[in-house]
Each structure stands twice: as structure tokens, then as C-alpha cells.
Amino acid sequence: MSELKEEIVLPFVEGETVSLCVANADHVNLYAGWMNHPETRKFTRFNMPQTIDEVKKMFEPKKEAVKEDIFFEIWHKKDKKPIGLANLFRIQWFTRNAHISYIIDPKYWKQNIGTEVGKLVLDYAYKELNLHKITARLFALNKASIQLAEKLGFKLEITLKKEVYIDGEHMDVFEYSIFKDDWMK
Amino acid sequence: MAKKEEKSKRNEETEEFPFIRGSRIDLCPRNSKYVNLYVKWKNHPKVRKYARNIIPRTIDEQKKRSESRSEGISDFVSLDVWHKEDKKPIGQIGLNHIDWVNGWANAFLQIGEPNYWNKDIGREATELLMEYAFNELKLNKIHGGVAIDNIGSWTVAGKIGFVFDGIKKHEMYVDGKYVDAKIFRLSKEDWIKSRELKKD
Numbered sequence: 408m409s410e411l412k413e414e415i416v417l418p419f420v421e422g423e424t425v426s427l428c429v430a431n432a433d434h435v436n437l438y439a440g441w442m443n444h445p446e447t448r449k450f451t452r453f454n455m456p457q458t459i460d461e462v463k464k465m466f467e468p469k470k471e472a473v474k475e476d477i478f479f480e481i482w483h484k485k486d487k488k489p490i491g492l493a494n495l496f497r498i499q500w501f502t503r504n505a506h507i508s509y510i511i512d513p514k515y516w517k518q519n520i521g522t523e524v525g526k527l528v529l530d531y532a533y534k535e536l537n538l539h540k541i542t543a544r545l546f547a548l549n550k551a552s553i554q555l556a557e558k559l560g561f562k563l564e565i566t567l568k569k570e571v572y573i574d575g576e577h578m579d580v581f582e583y584s585i586f587k588d589d590w591m592k
Numbered sequence: 593m594a595k596k597e598e599k600s601k602r603n604e605e606t607e608e609f610p611f612i613r614g615s616r617i618d619l620c621p622r623n624s625k626y627v628n629l630y631v632k633w634k635n636h637p638k639v640r641k642y643a644r645n646i647i648p649r650t651i652d653e654q655k656k657r658s659e660s661r662s663e664g665i666s667d668f669v670s671l672d673v674w675h676k677e678d679k680k681p682i683g684q685i686g687l688n689h690i691d692w693v694n695g696w697a698n699a700f701l702q703i704g705e706p707n708y709w710n711k712d713i714g715r716e717a718t719e720l721l722m723e724y725a726f727n728e729l730k731l732n733k734i735h736g737g738v739a740i741d742n743i744g745s746w747t748v749a750g751k752i753g754f755v756f757d758g759i760k761k762h763e764m765y766v767d768g769k770y771v772d773a774k775i776f777r778l779s780k781e782d783w784i785k786s787r788e789l790k791k792d
């Protein structure tokens with residue numbers, strides 16, 4: 408990894424174990440790594456290989472007047488390095504709905520980091536962006552994420568039967584949602 | 593002679609281009625060399641709260657902003673608050689929504705480095721800006737709006753002679769609820785009066 412200059416770490420939302428930082432063009436190889444890694448990409452939408460150039464494009468400044476996607480780099484405070492990405496996407500400002508997604512480096516799985524990231528992103532979405540409903544699309548076999556969603560208060564809204572094709576068979580996809588009123592209670 | 597040489601050498605290194613000179617600070621044009629500082633202030637959780645920056649801004653996005661300038665006379669003026677002794681920009685100040693016909697503008701101020709807060713720097717910067725707005729830009733009135741719990745900001749406004757204009761209810765969404773904003777105005781008349789009072 409190239410030398411990380413201290414000043415370039417830009418925490419946007421501070422947490423305890425992690426902070427949500429601004430996406431960093433210098434870390435694009437890490438991002439590309441996670442998006443291509445067989446374990447992390449298994450239950451995400453990334454079933455096509457992502458080149459570094461394609462990933463770079465995702466983080467380039469866009470011409471849009473209003474943002475549809477907001478990316479955060481998950482920064483591990485003690486180990487002083489990026490360990491994942493979290494984002495809100497498909498932000499519809501009229502209905503105030505958005506989708507949420509995240510990727511964490513497998514070395515940091517099973518450490519409750521997903522829980523903290525979820526809390527930070529939902530707090531941000533409701534308390535700062537004034538959104539109304541956040542949705543997570545989860546594949547049926549993604550037990551870890553489903554457990555996390557339920558822990559955070561998401562409720563199963565719809566099931567898309569046999570929606571995706573993973574490891575040689577069709578799998579259901581769940582849409583879990585959480586409303587601002589539920590989160591702010 | 594030696595002192596002058598030293599001074600120009602120092603200036604070369606730090607590239608300071610004062611636009612308005614003050615005592616502890618100068619107001620300088622924005623410099624793309626400091627894009628890392630600008631982006632740090634925009635994203636810093638404490639600083640961005642009342643500066644109303646709620647979307648994370650990457651370095652590339654910040655760079656792009658300084659590129660896109662409208663042609664001709666613009667409706668905003670943006671300046672760096674340059675700390676003379678520490679030789680670095682510590683914040684941003686300026687006017688936006690300048691209505692040239694009606695002679696008014698909105699003032700904004702953001703000290704990006706929290707360790708320069710509570711040192712009366714906001715006050716000096718605002719005074720320099722007001723002087724510029726009234727005497728050089730020939731404006732007639734300046735507005736400022738501040739979230740009701742952003743105490744630091746309305747203390748500065750009060751010290752300079754801004755007059756409390758009223759409360760705009762539910763003007764901003766901060767920390768999960770709608771909050772009121774205090775609106776201040778400073779007309780050229782009030783400005784001149786407050787300077788005269790100062791002389792006494």
C-alpha cells in the first residue's frame with residue numbers, strides 16, 4: 408500500500424472503532440480488490456470483474472446537480488487503514504428513499520464492525536440527510552448481513568423469488584427496509 | 593536590506609497574495625495549492641456541522657470546484673483567512689448571493705481549524721470583509737443567517753454591530769430535527785455608525 412499521508416484521511420462521521428471517511432482516489436486499488444474478491448463480492452451486485460479504471464470512474468466527480476450516490480470509506484481508527492466501503496445509492500430526493508450497501512475486508516469480519524457502520528450510516532441518513540426510508544437488498548444465503556439488518560431494526564418487506572443465480576442455482580433476494588420513525592425512536 | 597530579502601524569500605515559499613490586509617490575518621484569494629486544507633475543513637465533523645456541509649467531498653470534487661468559475665462578474669466572492677504569524681490559511685470568508693441591483697449580499701464565514709476558534713479572528717475577518725463590501729463593492733446591506741445554537745457565530749455578528757432581524761423558523765435540518773435560524777443584517781448606515789462609536 409502506498410504511504411498514507413496523515414492529512415489525507417478525512418473522517419466525515421466519527422465512530423468508535425471506525426470512522427466513515429470521504430472516498431480516497433489513492434485507495435482505488437483497495438476498493439477494486441474488495442469489489443473483485445470472491446468472498447466479498449459473492450452476495451453483492453458485482454458479478455462482472457471490475458477493472459481499476461472502472462472503479463476509478465465510480466469515484467470521479469460527476470456532473471449531476473444533485474447526488475444519487477454517496478460513498479464512504481470505512482476507516483479503522485486503531486489500525487489506521489481503510490477496511491471497507493459503505494454507501495447510500497439510488498437516493499430519490501422526492502420520496503426520500505435510498506438503498507444501502509457495504510463491503511468489509513474479510514479480515515475484519517465477525518468483529519461487530521458491520522453493526523457500527525450500519526448505525527453510523529443510518530444516523531447520517533436520518534439525522535443529516537433527512538431521509539425517510541432505507542432499503543437493503545440481501546441475498547437469501549447472506550446470513551451474516553441478514554442478521555445484521557435485523558439487529559439494526561430493518562424489517563423484511565418483500566421477497567423476490569429465485570431472483571439471482573449464485574453457485575449454480577437460483578436464490579431468493581430479500582428487500583429489508585427501515586423507516587426514519589423506527590430508527591429515531 | 594537583509595530584512596527585505598528575508599521577507600521576499602518567505603513570501604515566495606508560502607505564496608501569500610494578500611487581497612485585504614488586516615493585523616493578525618489577511619484575506620487572500622483561494623489557492624489551489626491548499627486544496628487539501630479546504631477539503632479537510634469541508635469534511636471535518638465539527639467544522640462542517642454549521643457550515644452545512646452534509647455530503648462528503650473528495651479531493652477531486654474540491655479541485656473541480658475551484659476550476660468551474662462563471663465568466664464575467666460573479667455573484668460571490670470567496671477569500672481565504674490567512675493567519676500571518678502561522679503563515680497558513682485557517683478558514684474561509686466571503687459574500688454570496690450578491691444582488692448588485694439591490695445592493696445586498698449574504699456573508700459567510702468558516703474558521704476551518706478548531707484551534708483558532710474563540711480568538712476573535714472571526715471578528716477581525718468579518719470587519720475586513722464589511723469594509724470591503726461597503727467601501728469597495730458599494731453594497732448597501734449584508735445579511736447573515738445563523739443556526740440558533742451556533743453560538744460562536746452570532747456572538748461575532750453581535751460584536752460587529754449586526755442587527756438582529758428576526759428568526760426564521762425551521763430553517764435548517766440539523767441532528768435529526770428542524771432548527772430555527774437567527775437572521776442578522778448590517779446596513780451601510782449601521783456600519784458607519786458602529787465605526788464612529790468605536791472611535792469614541
